[in-house]
Amino acid sequence: MMDYHLHTSLCGHARGRMEDYVKNAIQAGLEEIGFSGHFPLFHITDRKLASNLSIPEEKFPLYVEQVLDLRKKFPSIKIRLGCEVDYIPGYEEEIKKRLQPYSFDYVMGSVHFLDGFLFDHPDYIEEWEKRDVDEVYRNYFSRLLQCIETGLFDIIAHPDLVKKFGFFPKFSLGYLYQEIARALRKNNMVAEINTSGLRKPVQEIYPSLDFLKILRKYQVPITLGSDAHSPEEVGKDLDKAKEWAKEAGYKEYASFSGRKFRLLRFPSP
Numbered sequence: 001m002m003d004y005h006l007h008t009s010l011c012g013h014a015r016g017r018m019e020d021y022v023k024n025a026i027q028a029g030l031e032e033i034g035f036s037g038h039f040p041l042f043h044i045t046d047r048k049l050a051s052n053l054s055i056p057e058e059k060f061p062l063y064v065e066q067v068l069d070l071r072k073k074f075p076s077i078k079i080r081l082g083c084e085v086d087y088i089p090g091y092e093e094e095i096k097k098r099l100q101p102y103s104f105d106y107v108m109g110s111v112h113f114l115d116g117f118l119f120d121h122p123d124y125i126e127e128w129e130k131r132d133v134d135e136v137y138r139n140y141f142s143r144l145l146q147c148i149e150t151g152l153f154d155i156i157a158h159p160d161l162v163k164k165f166g167f168f169p170k171f172s173l174g175y176l177y178q179e180i181a182r183a184l185r186k187n188n189m190v191a192e193i194n195t196s197g198l199r200k201p202v203q204e205i206y207p208s209l210d211f212l213k214i215l216r217k218y219q220v221p222i223t224l225g226s227d228a229h230s231p232e233e234v235g236k237d238l239d240k241a242k243e244w245a246k247e248a249g250y251k252e253y254a255s256f257s258g259r260k261f262r263l264l265r266f267p268s269p
């Protein structure tokens with residue numbers, strides 16, 4: 001099995017040595033892993049905040065070097081070089097330029113920022129109480145759609161992250177799910193099944209099963225990820241992610257190399 005969503009302590013809010021992430025992945029019997037370090041938040045002027053949320057720009061080449069070194073050191077497991085990029089409207093060209101120097105296997109796009117509102121950050125839970133939840137959901141999915149339509153990314157990370165703290169809208173999300181699924185298909189993108197929601201107040205995998213079934217209907221391929229921010233979290237709940245995938249009708253997952261993917265069948269239990 002695979003885990004494509006591993007972080008590193010270089011981003012300021014994860015911990016542990018990258019080598020220990022790899023060792024734990026081997027121990028857990030994973031065949032393929034990918035580091036998806038938070039890409040530098042170059043648009044944030046508050047450098048302290050930026051270095052607590054992402055890998056600082058000057059350290060990014062070191063991150064890449066470390067992944068490539070680990071690949072040589074542990075040939076028994078496939079180690080992919082990825083990153084997780086925060087999509088911020090208006091920075092498309094800048095993101096493209098900054099991704100260019102590196103030989104990524106995949107680039108994840110994600111939405112954590114709705115303008116000034118860091119909706120998935122624990123410091124912003126109180127802000128949620130003040131906001132119109134329906135509007136936050138509409139903003140989130142419209143930003144996610146914009147993120148997909150840039151064509152800059154291969155995988156959309158944790159597609160319904162907005163539910164993290166368990167706030168839900170009054171309206172049905174079916175239409176928005178379809179809109180996202182259609183855009184992913186059109187842009188030949190992959191959706192991530194991310195188990196970290198199980199460790200958060202919502203206690204549910206991203207995306208929800210309803211959403212995943214719609215993604216499946218639109219033939220959007222999937223990857224699996226734990227969103228590990230420590231070595232102990234590597235491979236966490238991937239069996240549940242696989243069950244979720246199978247329940248939605250998936251028989252295959254996407255394996256990336258050089259920003260292209262091929263579909264591999266899930267191993268039989």
Ligand SMILES: [Zn+2]
Nearest residue numbers: 007013038229
């Ligand atoms: Zn993180």
Ligand SMILES: [Zn+2]
Nearest residue numbers: 084110157158
């Ligand atoms: Zn994320």
